[in-house]
Amino acid sequence: MSIEIKGVEKSFGDFRALKSIDLSIRDGEFVAILGPSGCGKTTLLRLLAGFERPTGGEVVIDGKVVASSSNSLPPEKRHIGMVFQNFALWPHMNVTEHVRFPIRNHKQTPPEVRKQEKARIDEVLQLVGLEKLAQRMPHELSGGQKQRVAIARAIAARPALLLMDEPLSSLDAMLRMDMRREIQSVHRTTGTAVVYVTHDQGEALAMADRIVVMKDGEIQQSGTPQDIYLRPQNEFVAQFVSKSNLIPGSWQEDIFVPQGENIAIGWAGLEVAESFRQSGHYPVRPDQLELGQPGPGMLRGVIANVQFQGKEFHYDVRTDRGQWEVISSSSFKLGEEVSIRLPQAERKTNVRYVSQV
């Protein structure tokens, strides 16, 4: 099963929800589509499901065009499974009936599943840990159990593609962590390709093989979680995914010199993407920065806010070039003057400092 999204566009009236999206999903791949609300991620998912028809481009599944501006295969003929944000369980059916429904109704349900319906239902319920609740009605289930039913229903007919639309957003924080593991194990066991839409970068980083970051109907960056986290390609990805500070300064080839009075250091930036070089920024995650005693030639700031988080402190440090977020394990007081350093990339560039003295 391969899915090709070729130049797909979608407009609602004057609003362009998707602007020429190209994306391919390999068999068994777990792809997370990550972005803030209104970025078009849900529209993209609904196009894949068949609830919306593209205004341009096409969606090709296994070499067959399933959606283009002129026609669109309805969802019931696509052999997909989908998990919805608010579970979307049927109030009048019990757990078993939920799981049985797609097995009986999907035209493409594999014959061996159809023949062994009862065994398949038991197998799926066991996979999500609901074997004891098979006869329960939705109103007799907790939030986490409801989501398990939704997942069981989505995978029961061995769909070729599993779509998930913010499936954890209506659960509380503790439950979300458990459900992440659950979803990972379902993915491992079934081997189905998953397209997972979320606005929570933690979920995307934790579970996905590949993350597609979207903003304003366009793909910003696509790559492995490490790629996205460690090597953001533009300001939006740097800020949205890894909460990076964008430190202003000037680039001299691969060396970056932060703006400021009497700065005598530079940061090596071989891996920093071109767009930052052009805008004169250096993306730094809060955990990369280090605070210490102020000294000559160093970037300096004042602690503007402190939040104790248990194993570390979250600081807002005000400098004359902006306010940065820093995570540090050492303790500083509000109003204390500190130096801000990036030890892993630091190089001495005495040139400037000397010339200015």
Add this chain to the structure above:
Amino acid sequence: MNTRKLWMLLTAAAVLFFFVLPIARLVLLSVQGENGLSLGVYTELLEQKRFWDALWNTAIMVLGSTLLSLLLGTASAWLMAYTDIRWKKAMHLLILLCFILPSYVLTLSWSSFMGVQGPVAQILNVLDPGARPWSVYSMGGIIFVMGIHHFPLVYLFTVNVLKKISRDLEWAAGTGGAGRLKVLFKITLPMALPGITAGGLLVFLASLDNFGIPAFLGTPVNISVLSTLIYEEIIGFGPSAFARGASLSVVLGLIAIVGTLLQWLSVRKSKQGETYLPDEQPRYFLGRHRLWIMPLAWGSLLLMSVVPLLSMILLSLRRSYGGSLSLSNLTLDNYRYILLENASTWRSIQNSFMLSIAALMICLLIGTAIAYFRVRRPSKMNGLAELAISVPYTLPGIVFALSMILTWMEPLPGWNPGIYGTTTLLLIAYVCRFLILQIRSSVTAFSQIDPAVEEAASVSGAGTRRRWQSVLLPLILPGLLGGGLLVFLTALTELTVSALLYSSGSQTIGVTIFGFEQAGSTLYSTALSSLIVFLIFVGAGLLGLTQKMLRRRRGGRLS
């Protein structure tokens, strides 16, 4: 895409034909002179004393009964929403009963209760021989019966608004130094005002529309209001009866439209504050006042509907109207007569049943389809269609009935389907008038279902038919049945539209009761009315049971 456009065109044409054309015809006829447009009929109308009398009577009737409804409605709403009065559920049903009973049944109940042979007269007779009860056949009687028939509308609107007023607001005023009365008049009532106004305007419209009460109580003593005047004009069949009826109808219709617009505005205003959930807990404890408030509230409610109803049923069991009340005088003869001996009555019962079942089926089907598109694919087009479909129900029944006559004598130039006076025309009229009732309850049913529930069925491989069969229908059925029963009962007891559209052979229950009453056969009219009351109770009971059974599996809640 093209078949969809074709469907849209067909639907638009049907809506125009069934809902807009009749009104256009009516207005056109009222301004048609011998050569071209003319306001001649209207000038003639304005010179008639009869018209001005009817207009004056209408104004007094509508204003008087609206005031009475407002008073009863707000008082009962306050008691139910804020105090710890007991047996609220039973009280709620008792309040609704006044409105659920067809207006002519309530009228007959009161006329038998207050009649010369009724219980009031007998008690008075014991106290003071020669004393006579107050006659309900008077303007006062009309206002009174109409007021108690319509007050549940004010109650329903107000009780919800009251429950949604945040308790904190009243406490804030209390801590600001306002006493209980001051809180009531400075905080509670002003905040409830949009709800009260909306309910009041609805009563205003219902009073304009009502034909049964003034026809039963006013016509015998020569009190005409606009709706009965139109009826008399059309039945009288003068040379220009239709034109005069049409012009009167336009006047009545215009008043109704203004009322509707005002009502719509005030509902919109009252909705703006709907951020709080209803607060079901009592805010005032009656304490020792319970001793007089409970008997007063319960006593008045029982006296309004149940006691007169019982006296009507008792009257229907009498051997003769003049006889004294004793066991030997009780008989089922009147029921035997109307059910077995009088072919025309039996025919009317059959007609009403067939008509209401057919109307129910058609409305259920078309109304639910329209509601689905309104909820799932709202657009300007189907919004306009819904507006057009609501017109026949908004207009007073007599006005709508006349427009149906005018249209269906020759719907399109050169085409006379020959259905005037038949049950077919009655069916078309019922469907056009009551379709909006089904649409509204189906819309409510659909909007309680998350679209994702349907989409989940879709991605699970279910096509359109299976989605409806396995998911949508089971979920909306309880709501659909409620709307269906409303259409069924309203059609079964309909009087106004049928009174103008029937002819011999297509009579309905309402028309037959009206006929008995006009002929002075009170025993038969009360017997048939009692039968209707029995049917309403059976229908409501069945609905309650079915809904309970359907909902039990889901734990009583849509989620």
